[in-house]
Each structure stands twice: as structure tokens, then as C-alpha cells.
Amino acid sequence: MATRNRSLLFRKYRDALKSVRIPASSSASSAATKSSGGGPVIEMVSTSLLHPNRSYTPLSTEDPGNSSKGAVTVGLPPAWVDVSEEIAANVQRARTKMAELAKAHAKALMPSFGDGKEDQRIIESLTHEITNLLRKSEKRLQKLSASGPSEDSNVRKNVQRQLATDLQNLSMELRKKQSTYLKRLRQQTEGQDGVDLEMNINGNRSYAENDDLDDMVVESVNELAQIMKDLSVLVIDQGTIVDRIDYNIQNVATTVEEGLKQLQKVLENTETGRHGDVCYSARYNVLCHVGPPNPQGDNLLIRMHVFFVDDFQFDQR
Amino acid sequence: MVLVSAVRDYVYRMLQDISGMKVLILDSQTVSIVSVVYSQSELLQKEVFLVELIDSISKSKESMSHLKAVYFLRPTSENIQYMRRQLSNPRFGEYHLFFSNMLKDTQIHLLADSDEQEVVQQVQEFYADFISVDPYHFTLNMPSNHYYILPAVVDPSNLQHFCDRAVDGIGAVFLALKRRPIIRYSRASDIAKRIAHETAKLMYQQESGLFDFRRMEMSPLLLIVDRRDDPVTPLLNQWTYQAMVHELIGIQDNKVDLRSIGKFPKDQQEVVLSSEQDAFFKANMYENFGDIGMNIKRMVDDFQQVAKSNQNIQTIEDMAKFVDNYPEYRKMHGNVSKHVTLVTEMSKIVEERKLMLVSETEQDLACNGGQVAAFEAVTNLLNNESVSDIDRLRLVMLYALRYEKESPVQLMQLFNKLASRSAKYKPGLVQFLLKQAGADKRTGDLYGNRDFLNIARNMARGLKGVENVYTQHQPLLFQTMESIIKGRLRDVDYPYVGNHFQQGRPQEVVIFIIGGTTYEESRSVAQLNASNSGIRFIIGGTAVLNSKRFLKDLEEAQGIARSNANVV
Numbered sequence: 001m002a003t004r005n006r007s008l009l010f011r012k013y014r015d016a017l018k019s020v021r022i023p024a025s026s027s028a029s030s031a032a033t034k035s036s037g038g039g040p041v042i043e044m045v046s047t048s049l050l051h052p053n054r055s056y057t058p059l060s061t062e063d064p065g066n067s068s069k070g071a072v073t074v075g076l077p078p079a080w081v082d083v084s085e086e087i088a089a090n091v092q093r094a095r096t097k098m099a100e101l102a103k104a105h106a107k108a109l110m111p112s113f114g115d116g117k118e119d120q121r122i123i124e125s126l127t128h129e130i131t132n133l134l135r136k137s138e139k140r141l142q143k144l145s146a147s148g149p150s151e152d153s154n155v156r157k158n159v160q161r162q163l164a165t166d167l168q169n170l171s172m173e174l175r176k177k178q179s180t181y182l183k184r185l186r187q188q189t190e191g192q193d194g195v196d197l198e199m200n201i202n203g204n205r206s207y208a209e210n211d212d213l214d215d216m217v218v219e220s221v222n223e224l225a226q227i228m229k230d231l232s233v234l235v236i237d238q239g240t241i242v243d244r245i246d247y248n249i250q251n252v253a254t255t256v257e258e259g260l261k262q263l264q265k266v267l268e269n270t271e272t273g274r275h276g277d278v279c280y281s282a283r284y285n286v287l288c289h290v291g292p293p294n295p296q297g298d299n300l301l302i303r304m305h306v307f308f309v310d311d312f313q314f315d316q317r
Numbered sequence: 318m319v320l321v322s323a324v325r326d327y328v329y330r331m332l333q334d335i336s337g338m339k340v341l342i343l344d345s346q347t348v349s350i351v352s353v354v355y356s357q358s359e360l361l362q363k364e365v366f367l368v369e370l371i372d373s374i375s376k377s378k379e380s381m382s383h384l385k386a387v388y389f390l391r392p393t394s395e396n397i398q399y400m401r402r403q404l405s406n407p408r409f410g411e412y413h414l415f416f417s418n419m420l421k422d423t424q425i426h427l428l429a430d431s432d433e434q435e436v437v438q439q440v441q442e443f444y445a446d447f448i449s450v451d452p453y454h455f456t457l458n459m460p461s462n463h464y465y466i467l468p469a470v471v472d473p474s475n476l477q478h479f480c481d482r483a484v485d486g487i488g489a490v491f492l493a494l495k496r497r498p499i500i501r502y503s504r505a506s507d508i509a510k511r512i513a514h515e516t517a518k519l520m521y522q523q524e525s526g527l528f529d530f531r532r533m534e535m536s537p538l539l540l541i542v543d544r545r546d547d548p549v550t551p552l553l554n555q556w557t558y559q560a561m562v563h564e565l566i567g568i569q570d571n572k573v574d575l576r577s578i579g580k581f582p583k584d585q586q587e588v589v590l591s592s593e594q595d596a597f598f599k600a601n602m603y604e605n606f607g608d609i610g611m612n613i614k615r616m617v618d619d620f621q622q623v624a625k626s627n628q629n630i631q632t633i634e635d636m637a638k639f640v641d642n643y644p645e646y647r648k649m650h651g652n653v654s655k656h657v658t659l660v661t662e663m664s665k666i667v668e669e670r671k672l673m674l675v676s677e678t679e680q681d682l683a684c685n686g687g688q689v690a691a692f693e694a695v696t697n698l699l700n701n702e703s704v705s706d707i708d709r710l711r712l713v714m715l716y717a718l719r720y721e722k723e724s725p726v727q728l729m730q731l732f733n734k735l736a737s738r739s740a741k742y743k744p745g746l747v748q749f750l751l752k753q754a755g756a757d758k759r760t761g762d763l764y765g766n767r768d769f770l771n772i773a774r775n776m777a778r779g780l781k782g783v784e785n786v787y788t789q790h791q792p793l794l795f796q797t798m799e800s801i802i803k804g805r806l807r808d809v810d811y812p813y814v815g816n817h818f819q820q821g822r823p824q825e826v827v828i829f830i831i832g833g834t835t836y837e838e839s840r841s842v843a844q845l846n847a848s849n850s851g852i853r854f855i856i857g858g859t860a861v862l863n864s865k866r867f868l869k870d871l872e873e874a875q876g877i878a879r880s881n882a883n884v885v
Contacts, residue, residue, distance in 0.1 A: 001323045001326055001327060001443075001444065001492070001493045001494075001495065002444060002492040002493070002495050002527070002530075003327075003330075003441060003442060003443050003444070004419075004441070004442040004527065005439070005440075005441055005442075006420060006425055006440040006441060006442060007438075007439045007440050007441070009422070009425055009440075010425050010428065010429050010437065010440040011429075013425060013426050013429035013430070014429040014430075014432055014435065014437075016429075017429055017430050018433075021433070076382075076383060077338070077383035078383065081383070150379065151367060151369070151377055151379050151381065152379060152381070154366075154367055155338070155340075155366045155367045155381075155384070158361055158366040158367065159338075159366050161361060162361040162362070162364075162366070165358065165361070172641070172644075175640070175641060176641070179637060179641070214633055217633055217634075217637055218633055218636075221633075221636055221637045221640050224640050224641075225640050228640070228643060228644075232647075236357060236358045236361075237647065237648065237651060238356065238358055238594070238648075239356075239589065239591075239594040239595060239648070239652075240584075240588075240589060240651055241572065241584075241587045241588055241589055242357070243356045243357045243358055243589075244352055244356070244357060244572065244589060245348065245351055245352040245355065245356070245357050245360065245368055246348050246349065246352040246570065246572075247357075247572075247587065248357050248368060249348065249368055249369065249370060
């Protein structure tokens with residue numbers, strides 16, 4: 001597509017007009033204004049962490065409120081940006097660790113001598129680290145919430161939504177990596193059983209291992225469900241009206257505020273303790289009888305039912 | 318596709334090279350231009366954390382110097398004034414100015430004069446000056462569309478604005494396509510001739526450097542036509558999905574506002590209908606109502622299956638699968654609800670207004686012969702209590718357009734009956750329409766009865782029997798496009814501007830309808846494009862019409878014409 005750059009002409013006019021103006025102003029204000037571009041330049045590292053591929057934006061140390069002819073004056077951001085930077089940094093760290101985790105998964109799946117316990121340990125610790133990073137970020141995300149329809153609060157809310165999307169995507173990616181790994185691992189373990197002659201010993205061991213694997217699955221699914229529920233009010237559903245720019249120009253203030261109230265409630269519930277006292281459906285009973293006791297799984301089921309129950313209501317037309 | 322991706326590319330390029338947190342400032346026109354091709358989540362990914370309109374951002378005094386401002390505006394004098402004020406008291410760290418069309422030197426001068434703080438980093442022209450609602454369909458969304466109906470003497474300055482906006486929009490389309498067309502226009506329409514000549518002047522004289530693109534073998538064709546050549550299409554009721562939603566409810570910038578027709582839960586009050594983002598809509602937007610019903614039922618059944626299996630969670634693996642697939646499921650749920658709601662509401666309206674009955678007669682009036690039967694049918698419907706005022710008006714108009722020359726007595730009877738039955742009817746509107754768009758004023762063969770070949774074609778269609786009586790009608794545009802494909806668009810009807818004559822068929826054709834396009838016409842375009850004729854068609858207009866909008870334009874024009882006559 002064609003474009004036309006008018007900056008050159010613009011600058012020409014601007015300079016011409018400046019030279020017409022300066023004789024009048026320089027005598028009056030030469031004492032007051034400092035020389036432009038004279039101050040040292042601080043590199044503002046934090047603005048770039050949101051997108052690490054960007055180059056740094058140098059800042060002038062002059063007060064951006066004053067006139068600053070010729071110097072680029074992106075001012076110091078407000079305090080809450082530190083929080084968003086922190087979260088963004090955590091997200092980035094989580095991404096790096098995910099890459100390491102992928103390598104660890106691959107290594108653990110390769111045939112090797114030794115019992116593979118070291119590999120397992122690494123995997124477990126990485127997984128826990130990532131999960132902690134994500135959970136910590138999610139909690140910090142709440143700090144970005146702001147009330148009142150000011151422009152700054154709109155910016156905060158949008159930053160929050162963007163980070164929420166990143167967090168949710170990372171959580172899902174973690175879950176996917178883990179499920180692929182566990183599936184392959186299970187295939188390997190079962191494969192070994194068929195071939196190995198010391199059936200009994202290995203049989204018992206593999207049963208216990210399978211249990212461990214189940215626990216891991218339950219735990220990771222649990223985590224993901226929790227994160228998804230918490231973030232669902234913030235993450236934008238693509239293709240819907242909420243994802244329209246024109247809709248957002250009018251509506252950011254109200255919708256996100258509602259969502260944040262919900263988020264608050266959820267976090268409170270999680271922190272005060274598990275809710276295991278109410279049985280929500282017959283499915284819970286069925287599950288108790290069908291499989292071996294699995295308290296984590298039952299808890300997950302209840303939570304999921306509560307989480308998703310609204311979506312099961314579908315009007316029959 | 319090409320127009321949508323051109324605008325997307327423009328937006329992408331505006332944001333790509335500016336690092337850090339940004340605020341995007343738009344005006345009331347550019348917000349539509351951007352919103353139909355770019356989503357909020359895509360903006361967030363580009364670190365645009367605030368989007369505002371230029372008039373509301375002027376009101377705030379909050380300093381936000383940590384944000385870089387990206388302005389995307391139409392180069393109107395009003396916007397330049399806003400910019401001047403904002404530049405003299407800059408709130409943001411950097412200013413990057415993008416305009417959707419050509420700036421005059423004086424405007425650049427004014428901006429430079431206000432930029433004492435030298436916060437402006439760049440000033441660019443990015444020619445996204447049109448709203449690309451569908452791959453081959455754009456609109457200029459002009460608020461005062463009715464000026465095309467009035468003769469030039471009535472309101473010359475507003476008419477000039479109207480023409481300027483049209484020329485700017487058409488120019489931008491070709492700059493986005495990087496082509497310079499040969500130009501033809503509808504013989505009988507003064508305004509088409511005017512816009513055609515002004516566009517030619519822009520492209521070949523005033524800014525000939527800017528439009529001087531690498532020439533292909535064949536230049537594309539720009540055909541400028543007048544809505545009044547085919548006043549029937551916007552008056553007809555529609556039965557294919559996209560056109561029907563616009564006719565019965567209304568689509569604006571690919572959004573449907575359901576609040577005008579009833580009470581809905583918050584997340585269903587406004588919905589998006591975009592072929593780019595909704596696969597079901599893309600597959601069904603041109604299907605007729607009966608088929609849509611079936612396809613939606615199938616979609617609901619599929620969804621129920623998924624929902625049921627989600628309820629049947631027994632193993633840990635089931636749980637895992639559920640959680641992993643939850644975002645997909647949620648999206649599916651939203652989409653199914655949206656389409657079910659739309660079709661349900663439309664069914665209600667069809668039932669209330671007895672539209673199947675009305676539409677059968679409409680289609681007969683538009684397509685088949687038989688004045689006597691037509692008169693009887695229209696009279697009966699006028700007498701029917703359930704038929705609404707707007708439908709009565711449309712029927713009489715369609716009858717009048719078809720049979721204006723035959724049996725004037727019966728026509729008069731219908732006018733009187735209409736006036737007596739419809740309290741809100743503005744008397745003389747039908748006559749006004751005839752004066753504007755009657756047989757004498759139209760180019761082309763609207764009813765296919767002027768041209769021997771067309772008569773034969775009509776007879777053949779009648780004999781074949783029609784697949785669906787409600788979708789018999791084909792807009793005049795379809796015939797025009799077929800003529801272009803066959804290389805048989807007559808110069809007598811559609812003369813060339815200046816010495817633009819070109820032998821052979823063009824490969825790209827842009828048809829601009831002054832007064833507005835309809836979704837029925839964009840459907841024809843899409844169908845022809847899919848048929849591999851060797852030509853790619855694009856249509857655009859000053860607005861996207863439904864019968865309500867078309868009638869409103871007529872009424873406004875009539876009002877102005879009346880008061881003007883009184884003054885004179």
C-alpha cells in the first residue's frame with residue numbers, strides 16, 4: 001500500500017517558524033531554560049521488559065514538564081508500572097524456565113542407565129518453580145486494579161488484561177507440555193512392564209508410579225483450572241464484542257471493574273481454605289464409588305463444577 | 318481480502334516501530350475504520366494501552382508523559398484544530414501523527430506552527446480512509462448521505478463536501494491498492510459524472526505523482542454509478558443471512574445492536590458479525606433463511622454433544638481434557654448463543670410483520686410481469702391490518718417504480734389508500750421517488766424490459782421455475798458486472814472520462830455506488846468473485862443501505878427540496 005511521509009516538510013516548516021520566533025523569546029528565557037540535551041541520559045530499562053525485543057528508550061534527566069526542545073522526553077512512568085514490570089519479568093522468567101523444562105522432559109524420555117530419579121527431580125522442581133511464578137504473578141496482578149474512570153486507570157486495566165492473557169497462555173502451555181510428557185512417560189512405563197520378566201516387583205512399582213503420575217496430572221489440572229477461573233474475567237474473548245476497539249472506548253471502566261470484584265472474591269476464597277464441605281452433584285457420589293479414593297481429584301471435580309456450572313445452562317430453543 | 322489486509326497493514330505499520338507504552342487517538346470516522354479490521358487484544362499486544370477519541374482526550378489535563386501518542390485521523394479542519402490545541406499543551410512524551418488522506422500544505426504549516434515544544438516525531442499519510450466491512454466490500458459511512466439526491470443548486474456547499482468525501486475515499490482505495498484506474502460513470506447521473514471527473518482530476522492531474530504506479534497490462538476499471546439506477550434493491554426485504562440481519566435489525570461496522578429490538582442479557586446486547594472472525598458466519602452469510610435454520614440446528618446439536626460429554630466426567634483423563642479444551646468450549650458457546658439469538662429474533666419479526674406474505678408480492682413486483690395481479694395483491698396487503706406502515710410504503714413504491722406508466726388511475730388509488738392507512742406517511746414521498754428514480758432517470762435496464770435480450774432472459778427464467786420465490790431477485794448490479802465480464806458494457810450507458818478508453822476486459826473492477834450499497838449487492842459480488850470469471854470485483858458506497866436508511870435519505874431530501882421550493 002502507498003504511503004507518503006510528510007515529516008520532512010513538517011520539520012522544514014517547524015524550523016522556519018522557530019527561527020522567526022526565537023529572536024523574540026531567547027532574550028527573555030535564556031536564563032530560565034537549560035541547554036537542551038545537555039543532561040546525562042538514563043537508560044530506562046523497565047519499559048522494555050514488557051517486550052524484551054524492543055530497544056531501550058533513553059530518557060532525559062530533565063523534568064519532562066519543562067519545554068525540552070529537541071530532546072526526546074518520554075517521562076518517568078507512574079509507580080504502578082513497577083508492578084507491571086515485575087509481573088512481566090516473572091512471565092519472562094517463566095518462559096525461560098519452560099524452555100528448560102521442555103529440554104528436561106526430552107532428556108527424561110530418552111533411554112538411559114540409572115533410575116532417572118535425578119531427571120524426575122529436575123522436572124518436578126522446574127514445574128514447581130514455573131507454577132509458583134505464575135501463581136505469584138497472578139496474585140500481583142490484582143495490585144494493578146484501579147478504580148474510577150480516569151485515563152490512568154484505563155491504562156492500568158489494559159495492561160492488566162494483556163498480562164492476564166499472557167499468564168493464561170503460559171499456564172495452558174505448561175499444562176500441554178506436561179500432559180504430553182506424562183503421556184509419553186506412561187507409554188514407556190507400560191512398555192517396560194510387558195517386556196520385563198520380574199513382573200511382580202515391577203508390577204508393584206509401576207502401580208505406585210502410575211499413582212504418582214495421576215497425582216501430577218491432577219495437580220496440574222487443578223492449577224490450570226484455578227488460574228483459568230481467576231483470569232477468565234480479565235482475559236478478552238477474541239471475536240466477541242468485548243474485543244472491539246470501539247466498544248472498549250466506551251466501556252473499559254465498567255466491565256473490568258466488575259471483573260475485578262469477582263477476582264477479589266475468588267482469591268479470598270482460595271486463601272481462607274478449601275471448600276470441601278458441600279456436595280454439588282450426584283457425579284461426586286458416583287466418582288467416589290467408581291474409582292480409587294482420590295481426594296485431590298474429588299476436590300478438583302467440585303471446584304470445576306462450581307466454576308463451569310454457568311456454562312452448562314444452555315437455553316433450549 | 319485485499320482491502321481488509323491493506324488497512325490492517327497500515328495499522329500494523331503505525332504501531333510497529335514505536336516502542337514502549339502507547340496511546341492511540343482516533344476520530345469518530347477512523348475508529349470505525351480501525352475497529353473492523355483490528356481487535357483490542359491485538360492492540361494490547363502492540364503495547365497500546367489506551368485508546369481514545371480526539372474530542373474526549375482534549376478534555377483531560379492529566380499529564381501522561383510516559384506514554385507515546387499515536388494519532389490516526391482524517392485530515393479535516395476540525396481535527397487540525399484539535400491537534401493544534403493538543404500540540405501547544407502536550408500531555409504525552411512523543412507525538413506520531415498519521416492521517417488517512419492527503420494533507421494540504423497549509424494544514425502542515427498550521428501543525429508545525431503549533432509544535433513549539435517539538436514533540437512531533439513524524440507526520441505521515443496512510444491512506445486507510447474507508448471502512449472495509451467485508452473482503453470485497455467497503456463503505457464510507459457518510460452521515461449526510463441524502464445530498465446525492467438533491468440537485469446541485471439546492472445546497473452547493475454541502476454537496477461539495479459530499480463529493481469531496483467520496484473522491485477522497487475512492488482515491489484512498491486506489492492508493493491502498495497501488496493502482497490507477499480508467500474511469501467510467503453512469504450516463505444519466507449528474508453526480509456520478511461530477512465525482513468521476515473530480516476523481517480523474519485528482520489521480521491524473523493534482524496528485525498524478527502520487528498515483529503514478531507501475532502500470533500493468535490492463536488498468537483497473539473504476540465504475541461510478543448512482544443508487545437511483547436501481548432503487549428496487551434497497552427497498553426489498555432480504556432472506557439471506559447478512560442482508561436479512563441488516564434489513565430487520567441493522568448492522569453497523571459489523572456490529573449488531575440488539576437493544577433496539579428487545580431486552581437481552583448484558584453479553585448478548587451487542588454482537589459482532591464478521592466473516593473474518595466467525596467461521597460459522599463466513600460459511601452462512603450468503604445462505605438463505607431456511608438453510609441457516611438447519612445449519613444452526615446442527616451447530617446447536619454439536620454443541621450439546623460437547624456439553625453433555627463435559628458433564629460426563631468420570632476419569633482424571635476426562636477432567637484433564639475438559640480443562641484443556643475449556644477456552645474452545647467457551648468460544649463455541651458464545652458463538653452458538655449469538656447465532657441462535659439472531660435467528661430467533663428475526664423469526665419473531667418475520668412472524669409479527671407477516672413478512673413472508675409481503676415479500677412474495679415484493680418479489681413479484683421486482684421480477685415478474687402482470688400489472689393487474691400486482692395491483693390486486695398490493696391493494697389486499699394495504700388492507701391487511703397486520704402489515705406495518707413501512708411495509709405498505711415499500712410495496713407501493715415497488716409497484717410505482719414498476720408500473721408508473723401503466724394505469725395511472727390505479728396508481729393514484731394506491732397513493733390515496735397509502736395516505737389514508739399510514740398515519741406517519743409523508744405525502745408525496747412515492748412521487749418524489751419516481752421523480753428521482755423513475756424510468757426516465759435511470760441508466761441500465763432495471764426490469765429487463767428495455768432490451769430485447771433482457772426480455773428473452775426474463776422469460777427464460779420465468780419458465781425455468783424459481784428455486785426459492787423469496788430470493789428470485791437479482792440486483793441490477795449483477796447484470797452490469799456480467800456485461801463487464803463479457804466485455805459488453807455499453808459506452809452509451811457508461812461513458813469514459815476524458816480519453817480513458819481501453820480495449821479489452823479489465824482484471825480488476827471497483828464499482829462505487831453513490832447513495833450506498835446493499836448487502837444483497839455485496840453478495841452478488843462475492844458470488845461472482847468465487848466463480849473464477851477472471852475479474853475481481855470490489856464494491857463500495859457512501860453508506861450500507863437497508864430499506865429504513867434508504868427511505869430516511871429520501872425523506873430528508875424531500876424535506877430539503879420542499880423548503881427550498883418554498884423559499885424560491
